Amino acid sequence: MDDRNLYAGDLYGELALSEQVQPRGPRSLRGFLPGLLLVGVTSLAAAWLSDHYGMPVVLIGLLLGLALNFAASDKSTHSGLDLLAREGLRIGIVLLGFQITAAQIVDLGAGTFVLLIGIMAMTFAAGLIGAKIWGQSRYAGILAGGATAICGASASLALFAVIGRERLPQAQLAMNLVAVALASATAMAIYPVIAVQIGLDESSAGFLIGASVHDVAQAIGGGFSISDTAGREATIVKLARVTMLAPIVVLVSLWIGSADKGQASKMPFRRLALPWFIVGFLALVAANSILEIPTAVTGAALSVSKALLLLAVTATALRARTDLMRALGWRAFMPVACASLVSFVCAILAAIALGM
Template identity: 60%
Template sequence: MNSTKGGGDVSDHVQNDPSDRSDWHRYYAGDLYGEMELAEAERDEPRSLRKVLTNIVPGLLLCATLAIAAAWMSDHYGPPTILIALLLGLALNFAAVDPRTHRGLDLVGREGLRIGIVLIGFQVTLGQIAGIGLVPFLALLCIAAFAFSGGMLGARLSGQSRFAGILAGGATAICGASAALALYGVIGRDRLPQAQFALTLVGVALASALAMASYPILAAQLGLSDRAAGFLIGASIHDVAQAIGGGYSYSNAAGAEATIVKLARVALLAPVVLLVSLWIGKPGEEGKASGKRLSIRGLMPPWFVTGFVIAVAVNSAVSLPEIASNGAESAAKVLLVLAVTATALRSRTDLIARLGWRAFIPVLGATLASFISALLFVVLVVD
């Protein structure tokens, strides 16, 4: 039924007055093909700022509310903000069932974390990396390799994919949740479900918190010097804040050593993410011909890795004002907490229940491998 009350064809009406779309529903009511044409016409319209905000704001508000709650609870009760944000997001992820929250959560979980990774680069300088010396830096590379191997072995023993091992090993070897977020940006949700990613983050946060509490005690029991204890703590604790806190809980000298060693590990973020992206390829490339020629474009690192390297170079070449440096550090922390919260909210609890304890085995394997290899180097070389 394509005739109007006035006796004209609807298509003629639309052609005569294409700008008048306000009453199209009257002509296409009950007409499936008309509704499809109307939907297509609406997609062709330029999206207004109001529509964009309507699509994004609900998810942003939900994510920000939980992140603020996590920060408050961390400040008053002590656990790491990222761990609390993860747990709140997983506990309240039923709120993300509403489709109106999806675009905002996906935006924060993807672009927010990438910008946060770039800002982390402003905490590192090339001078800090050179300050630890050649032999300790080579030892850090070996410790990182052992952590990766431990994560891969744990994933194999627990029947999980190699991507779970890469994620756990990389997060343990470099800088905890920040590295996990960067690596997940390369791995992609098609190859590793968000639920498994969220559980890996929980495992990394818990392991880092336990390490901060226990490694200084173990170092004291072993009678390690300040320098040796600082290297052990900085080389094996996952997250930056926990590594520095653990070092200073031992002594001021150990804290300074742990800070330098940990920041040198953070500097490995860019090359490790690049190597992983070259190794596993982009999402969706599995099954393609192995003899495919390697293109220059395929060698290009993700843009946030390039941004991280540029940030390190700028921070090394120019002495940034304290307000700029502190602002970049605070912004990075906020963005990473928001990204973690968004990821937890978008995780499927049914997959989490199905994975269970097995999801933590790669983190456990990487943590043990990192600690044992760092302790061996300290006992044999440093102390």
């Protein structure tokens, strides 16, 4: 691999210097504090703006993080930002398991679930094809297709943890997050209007929203903006998509491992290297399906999960190098645009078929 491609994803030269610097031991809280304070204040500002102006909080966190990322030129902030961007996101994904049960998937029905899987497969493929058409790497296509097919920013960050920044520049991740957030915000505003205008019944409209809007909160909000029935259907369909996060991360791990020369000779179970946060996510889904978890616990877990996602997204934006993002250009947005378009077309055709 060309060294320039390797270091393109390196934010401040840590990879380039890694051979000269000895691994550091455990850090004290003081070492993390500057970065934690920076991302905390930025995220609070995003939450305030979202509450007062009605914009998606993840999108505002992204934009504020990109606008203020000059503050991350101070290396004392790096440890705290990296901690939240990496571990904060992973814990947030684990806690998301409290929102899903096997019963919710069963409630969809086998036919509807198979239809939903087909839409997700077409969306994922569109991300890969869009990346190829617009001259992006297949890893960019995996990131775009997975984020659009599953659950937006959470899926982007989870898949990037598997792909690794040695294969895909972190600037591409930041571009993907911005594109997904913009697409999701647009979908939440437009798709409910389209569903009503074409005369979909409430259940079919809920399916359309749940099957095509990327972000969980915006999918649920878009459904309930039509009716309670549409909102409940959108919630179940969207959470069914979220359950596919773990299987898709597993498949991507196997795919990447089989494509790497150093990994191809290993047995599949050795190449899998399933991330711990996916194991934790599955464990909580299983527990939530078997046990009766108090509503207060699941509600608190959802709030913490959303807060950690906001912190992770904001930290990622603060650490992104805007010069590398500019170098990527508008083409870096196109895989998400292609995947979003295919997702909507497939979902609306399926919703019309279900309403017949």
